[in-house]
Amino acid sequence: MTQQAALPVGAMPRPERRREVVPRDERWLGLAFAAPVVLLMAALVFVPLGLTLWDSLHRVDPMRPGTPFIGLQHYIDLMSDTNVRQAWLNTVAYVIIAVVLETLGGLGAALLLQRIRVGRRWLLAAVILPWALPPVVNAIVWMWIYNPSYGLLDGALLRFGLISAPRVWFNYRATALFLVSLVHVWRMMPLTAVILLAALQSVPRELYEAAKLDGAGPVQAFMHVTLPLIAGGLAIALSQSTVFAFNLFDEAWILGGSSLDTRTVVAQVYMSAFQNLHFSYGMALSVLVMVASCLVSLVYVMRVYRETRYG
Template identity: 40%
Template sequence: MRRDGSSFETWLLLGPALLVLAAITLYPLVRTLWTSFTDAQLGGGPASFVGLDNYLFALKDPGFRAALLRTLYFTLLSVGLEALIGVGTALLLQERFPGRTFVRVLVILPWAVPNIVNALMWRLILNPEFGSFNALLLQTGIIGQYRSWLGDPAIALSMVAIVDAWKNFPLVAFIVLAALQSVPTDLYEAARLDGAGPMARFLNVTLPHILPSLLVILALRAIEAFRVFDIVYVMTRGGPADATKTVSFLVYQQYFSFLDAGTGAAYAVVIALLSSILILAHLRAMRREGSH
């Protein structure tokens, strides 16, 4: 920016956007931070300052620690499946075969479905009485009777993570597919001449080229998966027996079920701090990608 008034013009043009950003982001953040230091009740009377009591309660709360562990498990399982399925799908879509364009359109459809619609659809598919998933497994002889996939505390969270992975793996697949387009074909020819098999070509040629893009998209997906709420709310409401209660659902419950705004705000701030760690990991991955 030059010293001829362009700096003033720049801030003048950015001013409306910055005001809107402050109104919808900065103010709620500051308000939540302040509420976390009080004993505020949703719809209650005036709040009193309690210092770090809410944070100390959150750190000592076994329910919060359990929800945090569930959220970490959900994130690792969902993002891990997305990485495996996404990379495999990208490698298949990279090959030339009749109808490849049509298949690419089909692959992107799960990602295009809204989250709520996706959750409702899978809730019906996994229904223990008339769900098509049970019918398919029963007809193929994999199971002997219908099973309540979302009613079993041992597998409910895993099923929700699988549904989340099904919804988002196309995004990983197409990011990796775009990265595959930049791999020089002569590297594969040279690897074949050296006697490298398919796995060796993938590890020594393909993986180094797609890894920067893969790390970036997986970091983004990890941030999003860690904040999961909508799919849990629609499919299980945090049940059965709190088996799918993630930290975001815990915050919602603390606010709107228990009306404890102070503790709920403290939970939200802790989640924001943990999400910031994932954001820093994402920024490092982007910096690494830019340095290559």
């Protein structure tokens, strides 16, 4: 007879893990369902990404014959390019302004929508309308609002005596950056609000009742009940806000043109690749944009999920 090892006092025997056996037919069925998605992602994402990375290591210039391998030379040149540096600074400013305003505004809108009981669907449809508009249309509408001669902004400020004469706001870099960011926030904040509204509606009402019985006020309930339980939705909202702000192009290009004061890094990619015909140089910059946006989003997701505790 075999003797069992003595367990320490108070210790409970570990239950044996049973390995779930998946039938072969079901495994093949799962692979068959996943294969089209994998192939589509490979064709539309991974293959173009690999080709872009490969071409960024070569000199692809229609004005010069051949595509010689130059290694990291484009990336080294990007570090000393003053236009690229200014575009990065503008983009960082756009990201900071957009993420802060979209998150705070979207969370406030989601909290208000959650409290509304009558006509919520119609109000939600009205809120989502700016996001449904094409970015070019949205930028053109705001271009008319910002017009110094007959725009709504200068007209309202003149009427209330806040300015004495019409002002060309895009002559000043600080106001130009903020106004372009505001147009982007106006378009993207509804998406953040919808994401956070869905997260708020998943929080059980019983938790708020229990917090109220424990003497928690509205602020305490929000900090200790709402925020921890919507952390997943908040991470998604922060990630999408960051990625879209990093890739801001339409609003900045239509409102500011090629001006270096409002030029984004994506606009710099467009100018390098398609206006100056330095294709591989633009590809190298686009790779850096992708890496930067992915890293920032990863930091958001990892930090939020690490600080989330359930149970």
